Amino acid sequence: QVQLVQSGAEVKKPGASVKVSCKASGYTLTTYDINWVRQATGQGLEWMGWVNPDSGNTAYAQKFQGRVTMTTDTSISTAYMELSGLEYEDTAVYYCGRGWGSYDVWGQGTLVTVSS
Amino acid sequence: EIVLTQSPGTLSLSPGERATLSCRASQIVGSNFLAWYRQKPGQAPRLLIYAASNRATGAPDRFTGSGSGADFTLTISRLEPEDFAVYYCHQYGSSPRTFGQGTRVDIK
Numbered sequence: 518q519v520q521l522v523q524s525g526a527e528v529k530k531p532g533a534s535v536k537v538s539c540k541a542s543g544y545t546l547t548t549y550d551i552n553w554v555r556q557a558t559g560q561g562l563e564w565m566g567w568v569n570p571d572s573g574n575t576a577y578a579q580k581f582q583g584r585v586t587m588t589t590d591t592s593i594s595t596a597y598m599e600l601s602g603l604e605y606e607d608t609a610v611y612y613c614g615r616g617w618g619s620y621d622v623w624g625q626g627t628l629v630t631v632s633s
Numbered sequence: 634e635i636v637l638t639q640s641p642g643t644l645s646l647s648p649g650e651r652a653t654l655s656c657r658a659s660q661i662v663g664s665n666f667l668a669w670y671r672q673k674p675g676q677a678p679r680l681l682i683y684a685a686s687n688r689a690t691g692a693p694d695r696f697t698g699s700g701s702g703a704d705f706t707l708t709i710s711r712l713e714p715e716d717f718a719v720y721y722c723h724q725y726g727s728s729p730r731t732f733g734q735g736t737r738v739d740i741k
Contacts, residue, residue, distance in 0.1 A: 552730075562670075562678065562721055562732040578729045612677055618725040619668035621689060623677035 519543035521551075521613050521624035528630045534601040537627045539613035541594045547571040550617050551596040553587060555609040556626075563609075568596060603631045635660050635724050637733035645741040652709040654736045656722035661702050663726030669698055669707045672735075673718045682707060712738070 524538040539551060553565040566577035568587035575587050586599045596613060608631045614620030636659040646652055656667065665685040670678035680689040682698035685705055695710040709716055717740050722733040 554732075561734045562672075562723070564723075564730045564732060576728060614678075618666055619680055619683035619689075619723065620670075620678075621680045621683075623679075626677055 519615075519622055521615060521622055523611075523613060523624040523627045526628040526630070528632060529603050530633055531603060531605065531631055533603050533631075534599060535603060535629050536597055536599040537611050537613075537629070539596045539598070539624050541596070541615070544615075546589065546591055546594040546596070549615045551587070551589065552614045552616065552620055553585075553598045554612045554614055554620075556612070557606075557609040560609075565598070565611075570596065600629075603629075605631050607631050634729055635662065635727060635731050637722050637724060637731055639720075639722060639733035639736045641736060642734075643737045643739060645739055646712055647741045648714060649711050652707075652712055652716070652738055654707040654709075654720055654738075656700075656705045656707070656733050658703040658705075658724060660727075662705075662724045665701050666724060666726035667698075667700070667705050668723045668725065669696075670721045670723065671716070671718050672721065673715070678721060709738075 522540045547570045550567045552567040555563050568575045570589040589596045610626040612626050613624040615622040638657045640655045667685045669682040672678040681692045681696045686698045697708045699706045719735045719737050721735050
């Protein structure tokens with residue numbers, strides 16, 4: 518069946534970088550954009566940006582410009598989101614979602630904890 | 634940036650009752666590109682409605698989306714136990730895409 522499977526939980530120190538992966542199965546990765554959305558504990562959803570796996574084009578929320586990089590490796594059907602300069606406020610669950618607009622398939626989420 | 638304001642913040646209802654959730658945008662949502670998601674604790678969101686009124690594949694028919702422009706509504710005709718959760722609206726008609734702050738539907 519169609520699914521997105523994300524990499525496991527990460528613990529990082531302030532200032533470090535984290536790279537989260539999102540592996541697609543059951544469909545061809547290049548068919549849809551991959552979006553990234555995060556959610557701090559007990560908070561709402563925050564859109565971070567998208568990557569088009571076919572063209573490599575990206576669009577990022579202004580808040581994350583300069584700190585986030587979204588890429589894909591179509592040979593292994595995997596999308597990546599790398600966030601640098603981590604701060605305590607970046608502690609959250611990070612989700613990937615498939616779609617050009619609304620997201621009909623989501624990954625299970627990856628908890629990233631920023632702690633000294 | 635389009636700000637989405639959901640109301641009420643919390644809705645307390647009993648199973649079998651009807652729920653009406655509102656999502657108001659600070660500007661017109663282009664092409665009525667407004668989606669609704671349900672999120673249960675510890676789970677990823679699940680798409681229910683896209684383009685304001687189209688039910689997603691597999692979404693139960695008790696979920697109905699309506700509205701246009703800047704004013705949208707999600708109606709749940711009869712609440713099932715699995716519907717007690719948090720609901721988010723999401724606009725994708727312009728960049729940056731944004732989410733509402735959520736409406737929690739809990740058991741009365």
